[in-house]
Amino acid sequence: xxxxxxxxxxxxxxxxxxxxxxxxxxxxxxxxxxxxxxxxxxxxxxxxxxxxxxxxxxxxxxxxxxxxxxxxxxxxxxxxxxxxxxxxxxxxxxxxxxxxxxxxxxxxxxxxxxxxxxxxxxxxxxxxxxxxxxxxxxxxxxxxxxxxxxxxxxxx
Amino acid sequence: xxxxxxxxxxxxxxxxxxxxxxxxxxxxxxxxxxxxxxxxxxxxxxxxxxxxxxxxxxxxxxxxxxxxxxxxxxxxxxxxxxxxxxxxxxxxxxxxxxxxxxxxxxxxxxxxxxxxxxxxxxxxxxxxxxxxxxxxxxxxxxxxxxxxxxxxxxxxxxxxxxxxxxxxxxxxxxxxxxxxxxxxxxxxxxxxxxxxxxxxxxxxxxxxxxxxxxxxxxxxxxxxxxxxxxxxxxxxxxxxxxxxxxxxxxxxxxxxxxxxxxxxxxxxxxxxxxxxxxxxxxxxxxxxxxxxxxxxxxxxxxxxxxxxxxxxxxxxxxxxxxxxxxxxxxxxxxxxxxxxxxxxxxxxxxxxxxxxxxxxxxxxxxxxxxxxxxxxxxxxxxxxxxxxxxxxxxxxxxxxxxxxxxxxxxxxxxxxxxxxxxxxxxxxxxxxxxxxxxxxxxxxxxxxxxxxxxxxxxxxxxxxxxxxxxxxxxxxxxxxxxxxxxxxxxxxxxxxxxxxxxxxxxx
Numbered sequence: 001x002x003x004x005x006x007x008x009x010x011x012x013x014x015x016x017x018x019x020x021x022x023x024x025x026x027x028x029x030x031x032x033x034x035x036x037x038x039x040x041x042x043x044x045x046x047x048x049x050x051x052x053x054x055x056x057x058x059x060x061x062x063x064x065x066x067x068x069x070x071x072x073x074x075x076x077x078x079x080x081x082x083x084x085x086x087x088x089x090x091x092x093x094x095x096x097x098x099x100x101x102x103x104x105x106x107x108x109x110x111x112x113x114x115x116x117x118x119x120x121x122x123x124x125x126x127x128x129x130x131x132x133x134x135x136x137x138x139x140x141x142x143x144x145x146x147x148x149x150x151x152x153x154x155x156x
Numbered sequence: 157x158x159x160x161x162x163x164x165x166x167x168x169x170x171x172x173x174x175x176x177x178x179x180x181x182x183x184x185x186x187x188x189x190x191x192x193x194x195x196x197x198x199x200x201x202x203x204x205x206x207x208x209x210x211x212x213x214x215x216x217x218x219x220x221x222x223x224x225x226x227x228x229x230x231x232x233x234x235x236x237x238x239x240x241x242x243x244x245x246x247x248x249x250x251x252x253x254x255x256x257x258x259x260x261x262x263x264x265x266x267x268x269x270x271x272x273x274x275x276x277x278x279x280x281x282x283x284x285x286x287x288x289x290x291x292x293x294x295x296x297x298x299x300x301x302x303x304x305x306x307x308x309x310x311x312x313x314x315x316x317x318x319x320x321x322x323x324x325x326x327x328x329x330x331x332x333x334x335x336x337x338x339x340x341x342x343x344x345x346x347x348x349x350x351x352x353x354x355x356x357x358x359x360x361x362x363x364x365x366x367x368x369x370x371x372x373x374x375x376x377x378x379x380x381x382x383x384x385x386x387x388x389x390x391x392x393x394x395x396x397x398x399x400x401x402x403x404x405x406x407x408x409x410x411x412x413x414x415x416x417x418x419x420x421x422x423x424x425x426x427x428x429x430x431x432x433x434x435x436x437x438x439x440x441x442x443x444x445x446x447x448x449x450x451x452x453x454x455x456x457x458x459x460x461x462x463x464x465x466x467x468x469x470x471x472x473x474x475x476x477x478x479x480x481x482x483x484x485x486x487x488x489x490x491x492x493x494x495x496x497x498x499x500x501x502x503x504x505x506x507x508x509x510x511x512x513x514x515x516x517x518x519x520x521x522x523x524x525x526x527x528x529x530x531x532x533x534x535x536x537x538x539x540x541x542x543x544x545x546x547x548x549x550x551x552x553x554x555x556x557x558x559x560x561x562x563x564x565x566x567x568x569x570x571x572x573x574x575x576x577x578x579x580x581x582x583x584x585x586x587x588x589x590x591x592x593x594x595x596x597x598x599x600x601x602x603x604x605x606x607x608x609x610x611x612x613x614x615x616x617x618x619x620x621x622x623x624x625x626x627x628x629x630x631x632x633x634x635x636x637x638x639x640x641x642x643x644x645x646x647x648x649x650x651x652x653x654x655x656x657x658x659x660x661x662x663x
Contacts, residue, residue, distance in 0.1 A: 055335060
């Protein structure tokens with residue numbers, strides 16, 4: 001029987017919750033539990049981890065017990081996936097390069113990617129919009145509001 | 157009673173003196189202006205905006221900061237209705253219901269009265285809400301002064317239960333998210349013994365998971381990702397906006413819905429976990445049931461705009477009460493506001509009224525001032541907000557992302573917090589896809605530390621006997637209420653079927 005996208009989604013998410021809980025339990029067991037009359041650092045996390053593990057198990061059982069019928073809608077369409085991946089990777093790269101490129105330059109690069117690739121603006125327009133954004137952000141946040149943002153090798 | 161009202165009167169006068177100081181008035185104006193702006197813009201809500209502006213308040217006094225933060229919240233309630241009416245997508249989640257009749261009114265050429273009644277209804281509800289805060293807070297704070305750890309823990313338990321009960325999706329998932337949120341809250345140094353927990357020997361995590369990166373990720377970045385995926389396109393309904401002032405007939409139709417929406421919204425808003433969204437649905441359903449012409453609902457009934465718009469504004473006022481008197485955040489927005497208080501070294505709660513009267517009365521009075529400002533901002537300046545609606549989302553979302561990253565980095569000066577925000581953004585997107593809600597997680601995250609401390613202190617007090625939670629009358633009452641909240645929704649339908657079956661057999 002072909003399982004629907006919705007059912008598969010339920011199962012995967014339930015398993016992830018259960019795994020997260022088990023990982024938390026393993027980690028919490030290494031903390032001092034104390035005693036019920038003088039609870040230690042591990043008391044609360046361990047209780048929570050056990051509770052979440054039970055909940056996760058219940059979710060798993062429920063997800064595998066019900067065979068939800070429904071249209072096999074894709075989790076995410078290919079074009080949307082490409083857009084989302086670009087956004088996430090661009091932002092992670094921004095976080096990684098902010099220190100070495102400096103705020104203004106890194107921001108300019110990030111904005112070019114977002115405007116050009118994700119929103120498919122033309123090159124000239126994307127570069128112009130990005131430059132404007134970078135300058136504006138620099139003026140507003142760094143100069144005006146005084147947010148500490150890293151300067152690059154050229155001082156901006 | 158007489159003494160009380162004198163106190164309230166004095167407090168009110170004092171509060172207005174504080175709220176009308178130039179710096180505080182400016183903070184109030186900036187707050188409601190920004191609030192309206194982000195309320196109008198879909199995809200950027202009060203939660204993300206308030207956490208975003210948190211670092212900007214470092215240079216302000218605590219009073220001015222909280223005045224501005226609160227202004228963003230209720231300002232967003234005003235702004236959200238504009239987008240609902242003109243574009244048929246909610247500018248803010250609490251304005252979803254307003255789309256139903258508001259957009260229909262706009263299509264019938266009655267955008268003006270719809271916008272007008274939304275603003276007036278919000279104003280009336282906001283005013284009544286402020287009055288409610290002033291009257292209810294002092295006695296509640298006085299009662300809360302007698303709370304010890306067992307009372308606080310059982311109250312939090314009640315709050316958690318209601319939070320999970322009032323979610324829109326699966327209850328089991330909501331409870332799981334609350335547990336996960338509390339677990340995330342234990343990351344960092346143990347509050348009692350300073351033992352590092354779940355830090356994996358990193359410096360970033362020894363301070364715990366930051367509230368700001370978490371909220372910005374789950375609410376700011378996630379919202380952008382969802383919209384980027386859907387390729388959000390908005391079309392402003394092309395219409396001339398005339399006659400913002402509702403007619404006599406409009407007023408006649410809306411007066412009672414506004415009154416009922418205000419009372420309902422305020423009362424529901426006080427309860428933990430309710431927020432501003434649920435009261436709008438309840439108010440709309442109530443008006444439809446009470447109406448002599450329920451068939452007009454969904455086809456441009458002005459009551460369908462007046463009631464929910466009043467309800468969401470009254471609810472924002474109601475939700476301030478648990479925060480101001482008990483120090484407990486009843487919804488995610490109040491959790492951010494709690495964060496703002498703590499950043500400025502003020503612990504909201506029963507003692508605040510005595511220790512920081514300027515803060516309590518100043519903020520409450522500023523909410524009245526803010527509502528007046530909003531009425532002025534929303535009626536004559538409506539054209540400005542309509543122009544802002546025409547900014548395409550493709551231009552907007554890179555800016556939202558950039559501001560999120562600057563905001564998070566600005567709070568901590570730590571690039572890892574940006575990474576944590578992005579991780580929560582991705583997680584939030586996956587959660588949306590799989591029907592897990594972020595709100596219970598964030599609330600449990602915020603309240604978890606207090607819950608742990610109060611439970612551990614209770615057990616220390618009682619030398620390990622959980623019975624202490626039942627032996628103290630107030631704590632026992634909270635516990636009983638918790639059980640009722642858990643049992644009632646399960647028992648009620650069964651009871652009904654049992655009764656109907658019995659009745660059928662008897663006849």
